[in-house]
Structure formats: C-alpha cells, structure tokens
Amino acid sequence: xxxxxxxxxxxxxxxxxxxxxxxxxxxxxxxxxxxxxxxxxxxxxxxxxxxxxxxxxxxxxxxxxxxxxxxxxxxxxxxxxxxxxxxxxxxxxxxxxxxxxxxxxxxxxxxxxxxxxxxxxxxxxxxxxxxxxxxxxxxxxxxxxxxxxxxxxxxxxxxxxxxxxxxxxxxxxxxxxxxxxxxxxxxxxxxxxxxxxxxxxxxxxxxxxxxxxxxxxxxxxxxxxxxxxxxxxxxxxxxxxxxxxxxxxxxxxxxxxxxxxxxxxxxxxxxxxxxxxxxxxxxxxxxxxxxxxxxxxxxxxxxxxxxxxxxxxxxxxxxxxxxxxxxxxxxxxxxxxxxxxxxxxxxxxxxxxx
Amino acid sequence: xxxxxxxxxxxxxxxxxxxxxxxxxxxxxxxxxxxxxxxxxxxxxxxxxxxxxxxxxxxxxxxxxxxxxxxxxxxxxxxxxxxxxxxxxxxxxxxxxxxxxxxxxxxxxxxxxxxxxxxxxxxxxxxxxxxxxxxxxxxxxxxxxxxxxxxxxxxxxxxxxxxxxxxxxxxxxxxxxxxxxxxxxxxxxxxxxxxxxxxxxxxxxxxxxxxxxxxxxxxxxxxxxxxxxxxxxxxxxxxxxxxxxxxxxxxxxxxxxxxxxxxxxxxxxxxxxxxxxxxxxxxxxxxxxxxxxxxxxxxxxxxxxxxxxxxxxxxxxxxxxxxxxxxxxxxxxxxxxxxxxxxxxxxxxxxxxx
Numbered sequence: 211x212x213x214x215x216x217x218x219x220x221x222x223x224x225x226x227x228x229x230x231x232x233x234x235x236x237x238x239x240x241x242x243x244x245x246x247x248x249x250x251x252x253x254x255x256x257x258x259x260x261x262x263x264x265x266x267x268x269x270x271x272x273x274x275x276x277x278x279x280x281x282x283x284x285x286x287x288x289x290x291x292x293x294x295x296x297x298x299x300x301x302x303x304x305x306x307x308x309x310x311x312x313x314x315x316x317x318x319x320x321x322x323x324x325x326x327x328x329x330x331x332x333x334x335x336x337x338x339x340x341x342x343x344x345x346x347x348x349x350x351x352x353x354x355x356x357x358x359x360x361x362x363x364x365x366x367x368x369x370x371x372x373x374x375x376x377x378x379x380x381x382x383x384x385x386x387x388x389x390x391x392x393x394x395x396x397x398x399x400x401x402x403x404x405x406x407x408x409x410x411x412x413x414x415x416x417x418x419x420x421x422x423x424x425x426x427x428x429x430x431x432x433x434x435x436x437x438x439x440x441x442x443x444x445x446x447x448x449x450x451x452x453x454x455x456x457x458x459x460x461x462x463x464x465x466x467x468x469x470x471x472x473x474x475x476x477x478x479x480x481x482x483x484x485x486x487x488x489x490x491x492x493x494x495x496x497x498x499x500x501x502x503x504x505x506x507x508x509x510x511x512x513x514x515x516x517x518x519x520x521x522x523x524x525x526x527x528x529x530x531x532x533x534x535x536x537x538x539x540x541x542x543x544x545x546x547x548x549x550x551x552x553x554x555x556x557x558x559x560x561x562x563x564x
Numbered sequence: 565x566x567x568x569x570x571x572x573x574x575x576x577x578x579x580x581x582x583x584x585x586x587x588x589x590x591x592x593x594x595x596x597x598x599x600x601x602x603x604x605x606x607x608x609x610x611x612x613x614x615x616x617x618x619x620x621x622x623x624x625x626x627x628x629x630x631x632x633x634x635x636x637x638x639x640x641x642x643x644x645x646x647x648x649x650x651x652x653x654x655x656x657x658x659x660x661x662x663x664x665x666x667x668x669x670x671x672x673x674x675x676x677x678x679x680x681x682x683x684x685x686x687x688x689x690x691x692x693x694x695x696x697x698x699x700x701x702x703x704x705x706x707x708x709x710x711x712x713x714x715x716x717x718x719x720x721x722x723x724x725x726x727x728x729x730x731x732x733x734x735x736x737x738x739x740x741x742x743x744x745x746x747x748x749x750x751x752x753x754x755x756x757x758x759x760x761x762x763x764x765x766x767x768x769x770x771x772x773x774x775x776x777x778x779x780x781x782x783x784x785x786x787x788x789x790x791x792x793x794x795x796x797x798x799x800x801x802x803x804x805x806x807x808x809x810x811x812x813x814x815x816x817x818x819x820x821x822x823x824x825x826x827x828x829x830x831x832x833x834x835x836x837x838x839x840x841x842x843x844x845x846x847x848x849x850x851x852x853x854x855x856x857x858x859x860x861x862x863x864x865x866x867x868x869x870x871x872x873x874x875x876x877x878x879x880x881x882x883x884x885x886x887x888x889x890x891x892x893x894x895x896x897x898x899x900x901x902x903x904x905x906x907x908x909x910x911x912x913x914x915x916x917x918x
Contacts (some may be wrong), residue, residue, distance in 0.1 A: 219573065280630060283699055283706060315669065318696060318707045342672060345637055352637060353672045354708065 212418050214336055216425040218442040222357040224336050224421045227414045231258040232362040233298070233325045238359075241296035241321065244289060246282065246309040248273065251301045253326050254370050259300060263289055265440070267308055272305050276352065280313045291338045299358075300354065303329035303335040306358075307350070310341030314356040323360040327367045329379025329413075333386070333420040336361035338428045338438075349449075363421075365413040376462030380405065380495050381444070383416050385467060386423040388488065389443045392532030394419045395491070402494040407458045443526040444470050447548070450511035451501050451563065461563040464497035468553045471528060476547070477537075479529040498552035498563040508554065509545040519525065566788050570779040575789055576711040578690050579773045584718040585612040587679045588651070594714075595650035599641060600636065600663040601799065602627065602833070605655040605681050608724050612652060617643055627660050628697045630706065630815040636666045639876040650675045653712075655680035656729070660712075661704070668710040675866060677714040681721045683733025683767075684814065687688030687740070690715035692782045692792075703803075717775075718768040733816030734759065734849050735798070736772050738778040739821060742842065743797045746886030748773045749845070750822060756848040760859045794888040797880040798824050801902070804865035805855050805917065815917040818851035822907045831891075833883040841885065852917040854907035862908065863899040 211227040225236065245260040248269045256264075265285050267273045277541035278396015286295070297320050299309030306324045326332040368376070368490055387394035397415065398405065404412035424441065431437035448466030452459055471488050474480035492499050513523050522538040529535050548554055565581040579590065591597055597616040602623045610618075619639050621627045641648070651674050653663030660678045661743015667676035680686040720729070741748035751769065752759065758766035772797050778795065785791035802820030806813055825842050828834035846853050876892040883889050902908055 276630070276634060281701075287700060287702065287705065315706050315708060317705060318694065318709055340672065342669075345634075346641060348641065350642065351671060352669050355672055393593060487884075 212414065214358065214418065214421050214425060216421075217429045217477060218357050220357055220359075222337070224358045224363065224425070225319045225360060226332075226343040226363045226365075226417050226421065227410075228324055228362050228364060228542060230236070230255060230260075230300075230327075230343065230362065232369055233300075233362050234260040236323060236360045236362060237298065238296055238321065242291070242294055243296050243298055244286065244291060245298050245300055246305060246312070247300045248302075248305050251305065254369060255300070260298070262298070267305065269304070271304060271344065276343055277344060278308055278542060279312055279315075279343055279450060282308070283316055286312070286316055291316065291320070292299075293317055294321070296323070298323055298325070299409065300325040300327060302326070302331045306331055306335045307341050307353070308494060310339075310356060310358060311353055312342060317544075319356075321359060323358045323362075325362040325364070327364075328371060328375050329368055329417075330375070330382060331364040331379075332361075332368075332417050333379055334382045334424070337421055337424040338441075345406070356527055363417050365408070365410045365417070368408055369550075373457040374461070376408075376430060377464070378458055378495060381460035381463045381467070381497055383420045384491065384495065384497065385441075385443050385463065388467065388471075388528060388531060389440045389526065389534035390423045390427065391530055392530075394423070395531050397485075399491055402455065402491070405495065436536070439524050439528055439536045440553065442524070443467065443534055446470075446506075446525055446544070447512060450508055453511045454503055454508050455501060455563060457563045458500075461498050462501075462545065463494060464492060465501045465563055467552060468492065468499040469548075469551055470526060472551055472553065473525070473547055474527040474529070477527060479527055479535070484528075484531050501563045502555040505554055505556045509548050512544055512548065513541045565875040566768065568772065568775050570711065570713050570775075570781060571783045571876045572693060574711055574713075576691075576693070577714045578717065578779070580686075580717045580719075580775065581764075581773050582716050583612075584609060584654075584681075584716065584719060584721055587654075587716050588614040589805055590677060590714045590716060591652065592650055592675065594648075596645070596648055597650050597652055598640065598645060599652050599654055600659060600666070601654045602656075602659050602706060605659065608722060614652070616652070623658070625658060625698065626839045627793070628662055630697055630699060632662055633666055633697055635668075636662070636765055640666070640670055640821065645670065645674070647671055647674070650677070652677055652679070654679040654681060656680070656685045660685055660689045661695050661707070662697060664693075664710060664712060664865045665697060665707055668695060668708040673710075675713060675714045677716075679716040679718070681718075682725060682729050683722055683771075684736060686715070686717040686771050687733055688724075688736045688778070689777055691778040692795075709861070717771050719771070722767065723763055723899065728815070730762075732812055733853060735814035735821070735851055737774045738849065739795075739817065739853065740774045741799050742821065742825075742885060743794045743880065743881060743888035744777045744781065744886055745773065746884075748754070748777070749841075749885050752756045752849070753841075753845055755803070756845070759849065770877055771903065790890070793878050794880055796878070797821065797882075797888055799900070800824075800879055801862075801866060804862055804903070805857060808857055808865045809855060809863050809917060811855070811917045815852050816855075818846060818853065819855045819907060819916075819917055822846065822853040823902075823905050824880060825900070826905055826907065827901055828881040828883070831881060833881055833889070838882075838885050854909060855917040856909040859903060859908055863902050864897055866902065867895045
C-alpha cells in the first residue's frame with residue numbers, strides 16, 4: 211500500500227493498494243456518513259461498503275446531470291444531513307464527479323472522500339479536485355474545484371470492469387507518461403502484458419506513478435491557468451472523436467494522442483523514432499491509434515465551443531517523450547491537419563475507433 | 565469614498581460611497597462582462613449599468629431557486645461565456661446570492677463582483693462570500709463560500725428603496741454594533757434621525773463600520789466554524805418569526821435581537837440598563853421589538869431543522885453591548901423562554917411584527 215499526499219488549498223491523500231472494505235478506516239471518527247454510488251457498483255461490491263445510508267444514481271455519463279444533483283440534495287435533506295455529514299462516493303468518474311459536486315455545494319460544503327472503482331477514476335478523477343455535471347450536451351460545464359479528503363484505490367475491484375473501461379484508464383496512464391515521465395514510459399513498455407492482465411503490483415505502480423504526475427502538475431496550477439493544460443494532451447481531437455463517434459473516452463483520447471504526436475513530428479518537435487515508439491506502446495496496450503470517422507463532421511466538432519473563425523486553441527504537443535508543451539494553434543490549421551492525418555480514415559457511416 | 569479590503573482565500577474590496585455608474589472602473593480590463601440583475605433594479609437604474617449583456621431574474625426570495633440558476637447557466641451558454649467572462653451582479657441580496665452561486669459553479673468558477681443596491685446587501689451580503697439558493701423551503705441549503713472581487717456600495721441608490729427594505733439593512737447594522745462595537749452603538753444613538761433620512765454621510769459611515777465588523781469576524785473564521793456564529797445574533801428566533809409570520813427579514817431579526825437581549829439579561833450576562841438602551845435604539849430606528857404571533861407555531865418553527873428532541877442550538881447572547889458570546893442552549897429551554905418573552909404577543913391569527 212502506498213499513500214500519496216496531494217497539496218492544494220485543502221490537502222488530499224491518495225491511498226493506492228488498500229482494500230475497498232478498509233475504507234471505513236479513512237472516515238473521520240464520529241462523522242455521519244452517507245454513501246453515493248451507482249447501480250453497478252452497488253451490485254458488485256455492496257457487501258464491502260461501510261454501514262451507512264446509500265444513495266444510488268444511474269450509471270454512465272447520462273447520470274451526470276443537474277437533475278441527479280437535485281435528487282441527491284433532496285435525499286440528503288430527507289436524511290437530515292448537516293455540516294457533520296461526510297459524503298463518501300464509491301464508484302467511477304461519474305459517481306465521483308457528481309458526489310464531489312453535491313458535497314461541494316450542499317450546505318455550502320460537506321466533507322467528502324472517494325473510493326474509486328475504475329482505473330480511470332483512480333488515475334484521473336482522483337486528483338485535481340475537479341467535479342461537476344454536464345448540461346445541454348456540454349461536458350462538465352457546471353462544477354467546482356474542490357479536493358476530496360482521500361481517494362482509496364483498490365486494484366482488486368478493477369477485475370470486474372469491462373475491457374473498454376480499462377482502456378479509459380490505460381489511455382490516461384500513457385498520457386501521463388508521455389507528457390511528464392519518460393521512466394514511466396519505459397516501465398509501461400516492459401510491463402504491458404502485466405498491465406493488461408491487471409497484475410496487482412503492476413497496476414499499483416502505474417496508478418501511483420500516474421497519480422504522482424498528475425498531482426505534481428495540479429499542485430503547480432490548482433485552478434487551471436497554465437501548466438495544467440498539459441493534462442489535455444490528446445483531448446482536443448479526443449473530445450471531437452468522442453462526440454462524433456460516441457466511442458469510449460479512452461479510445462477517443464488514444465486517437466487524439468496519436469494525432470497530437472503526429473502533429474508534434476510535423477512541427478519538428480518530436481523525432482520519427484519517438485513517434486514510432488509511442489505508436490508501438492499504444493498497440494501493445496491495445497489502445498486505438500486511428501478512427502474511421504466522417505472527416506467533415508470531425509473537423510466541425512473540433513473546437514465546437516469556439517464560434518469565432520479565427521480562434522486559436524491551446525494545443526498540447528510533445529517536444530520529446532515525457533516533455534509536453536502548450537502551443538496556440540489556429541483552428542483552421544488543426545482542421546487542415548485532420549484532413550491529412552493518416553489515423554483518420556474517412557467514412558460517411560457511423561465509424562469506429564480501430 | 566472609502567475602500568475596505570477584506571481578507572480571505574481570495575481578497576475582496578468593498579467600495580463604499582462610489583456611484584453606481586462608476587462600476588465599470590472596477591471591472592477587469594478586457595473582460596467580457598455579463599450583468600445579472602432583477603426587473604426592479606433594471607427599471608430603476610439600467611441607464612447607469614455598464615454596456616454589457618443583461619440577464620434578468622425574478623424579484624424577491626422566490627427567485628432564489630435552482631431553476632433560476634439553471635436558466636442563467638443556459639443564458640450564459642447562449643452568450644458563449646468562457647473563463648474570461650466576468651459576472652457582475654447588480655441588485656440586492658437575492659441577485660448577489662444567485663449571481664455569486666452561478667459565478668462559482670459555471671465552468672467551475674467565473675470571476676465576479678457586485679454592485680449592491682439595498683442597504684442589507686451593502687452591509688451583509690457584501691462580506692463573507694456566502695452565496696446560494698433555497699430548496700424545498702430551506703433557505704440557502706445549496707451554495708458555496710466564494711468572495712466577489714469587489715462590492716460597490718452607492719448610498720444614493722438606497723433612496724428608491726421601500727421602507728421595509730431599509731429596516732432589513734438597519735437591523736443588521738444594529739446587530740453588528742451589538743455583537744462587536746460599542747462605539748458604533750453610540751454613533752447610531754446620536755445619528756438615528758440621519759440614518760432614517762438616508763443622509764449619505766451617515767449611511768456611508770454605517771455601511772463602512774458595519775462592513776468592517778463583519779469582515780473582521782469573517783476574516784477570523786472564513787468557513788463558519790465558530791466565531792462567525794456570532795453573526796447569527798437575533799437570527800435563531802428571527803428565522804422562526806420570519807417563517808411563521810412571513811414578515812421581512814429585518815423585522816423578524818429585530819424581534820429576535822430583542823428576544824436574545826432579554827435572554828442575555830435572564831442569564832445574568834447583560835444589565836437591565838443595557839437592555840433598555842438596546843430597546844430604546846431599536847425604537848428610534850423604527851425596528852420592531854415584538855411580534856404578535858401564534859406562540860405554539862413559533863415554538864415549533866424554532867430549530868425546525870433539529871429533529872432530535874434533546875438537541876441544543878448554538879445561541880448568541882450578549883455579555884454587554886458590543887460583546888457577543890455563543891452558548892449551547894437546549895431547544896426545550898428556548899421554547900419555554902419564548903412562552904414567557906413579553907415581546908411575543910400570543911395570537912391565533914395571522915400575526916404581525918410591531
């Protein structure tokens with residue numbers, strides 16, 4: 211078991227390798243605990259939850275709404291929750307995002323912590339204190355920055371996850387290696403098989419290293435003014451692919467990382483050898499590097515939130531493995547590059563990430 | 565014009581005596597400004613607003629809802645608001661509470677400031693960073709702590725306010741004097757007529773002193789753990805009177821302060837002379853010291869959020885004028901005291917504050 215202390219306006223502890231049933235040890239003594247989870251997590255692990263009232267939300271991104279938040283406020287009022295109530299989110303990114311937002315706004319702030327049950331939540335949602343919900347098709351448009359007091363990461367619970375869910379987490383781990391840690395890249399290359407087999411020791415290392423990287427970036431830039439933008443590596447195109455194809459986040463981000471790596475080569479920042487090494491690792495980890503998608507729809511989806519034609523986007527490039535740099539790139543250049551990127555296989559059908 | 569710097573996790577400036585039309589000078593250069601206001605304030609002062617898109621909400625406490633918040637999110641998305649958008653609330657407590665909450669949660673936090681157009685908002689909502697909305701009959705149950713970058717307080721705009729609105733502010737000023745500042749008590753006693761006539765110099769002094777007191781209390785206890793409870797002086801019974809009678813907040817708090825002063829005498833903390841002096845000042849400022857209200861309903865309304873019979877409430881008493889102390893008082897004792905408090909004139913009708 212390893213514990214990573216995350217700095218911030220309120221400090222947070224990431225506990226990696228601890229069993230889910232031990233979560234009660236991390237709860238403040240005497241606190242009235244309320245658990246927020248979803249149907250799937252409750253079905254798989256409920257017998258390992260602490261003895262506390264249980265609020266269930268729907269599963270998947272569709273549950274990340276203001277209506278869900280309002281329902282949780284209502285349920286908390288029914289439970290007579292007060293400032294001494296501690297909200298424990300047990301689940302993946304959606305549960306953590308929603309529970310964190312509710313905890314940050316109910317009674318102007320309850321204490322809260324998470325047991326993260328997906329690889330993505332363990333490496334990504336666990337650090338940075340971002341929470342929130344979607345609105346009218348825009349992701350995370352409503353939310354706050356507020357760190358949980360702890361995030362417990364049990365590698366064993368990952369065994370019940372579907373493969374697509376593991377891809378989501380693995381893509382973020384690769385992202386963290388590429389933007390900040392050449393050593394983690396090397397570890398991934400030699401332990402790809404162990405990672406895919408969910409070897410607990412390998413997973414524990416990957417989660418720890420990944421969390422440490424994100425914690426360091428976030429610690430330097432808690433409110434997302436600059437440095438933290440590096441964490442968007444692969445996400446500019448990734449979000450567009452996700453929106454256009456409706457594929458899992460991790461698959462979309464993988465395609466986005468391949469695109470950003472190719473653009474880094476074109477800009478003369480990354481060598482062809484490094485580029486090839488990245489693509490090789492992605493294949494070893496079964497992360498898609500290309501997508502069959504309607505090119506015009508994809509171009510339109512990129513920077514959809516930028517209505518002005520001349521807009522630039524903050525785009526994250528690599529100037530080597532483990533070294534990210536943020537550049538302002540005109541949307542027009544980005545769209546032109548999409549047209550010539552070999553990872554985008556034009557199609558007029560529904561498309562897929564491959 | 566006087567400027568009070570309020571400490572906090574993010575500092576805030578209260579600018580007292582500045583004209584409303586000068587608010588544009590306080591906006592960050594280059595920011596895209598969006599104004600949030602209500603129908604009444606727009607009708608009275610719109611020609612003095614900065615040139616910016618205007619979002620109007622309904623008037624009064626009934627507009628302080630999650631539906632209003634959601635509508636504002638929707639309008640902000642329509643305006644393509646982004647992280648560079650600055651939200652300017654121009655209005656009273658409701659506008660400031662709602663605008664502050666929306667600014668604190670949209671895109672995980674926009675920059676924001678207020679021009680406070682009621683006496684209550686100038687002396688109370690301006691400091692402390694509390695924002696939020698009501699839900700299912702509970703006040704401010706959803707919200708955050710987040711200070712505006714500035715609050716502009718123009719004494720001239722108070723001239724268009726109805727009398728009940730001035731009582732709301734005056735009650736809070738008296739509260740601040742009673743809990744923390746014997747000098748302000750003296751000033752109020754000698755300037756009661758000027759205060760009622762809205763003499764700009766008197767109002768400027770009252771707002772400044774009042775803000776300084778609240779800022780000092782909040783500065784010592786930003787997240788409401790202890791010291792800040794003193795600001796609830798008069799509010800325990802006040803909230804119950806407000807709920808039971810539906811009278812204005814200030815009138816209800818005035819009755820609550822008279823009750824708390826009487827309880828302080830009974831506890832041997834406050835002298836009969838000091839008690840009489842307080843009641844005399846309240847009369848001079850036309851603040852009600854008693855209410856005709858159904859005693860049983862009032863008892864039931866006190867501590868309505870405490871379902872456990874043995875519950876204690878944190879009750880603020882005076883151990884002299886300008887010196888507050890927080891005591892735990894059993895709900896049963898409080899209810900018994902209500903029955904014997906001469907300021908509560910039993911009635912089975914609708915009742916009123918007198």
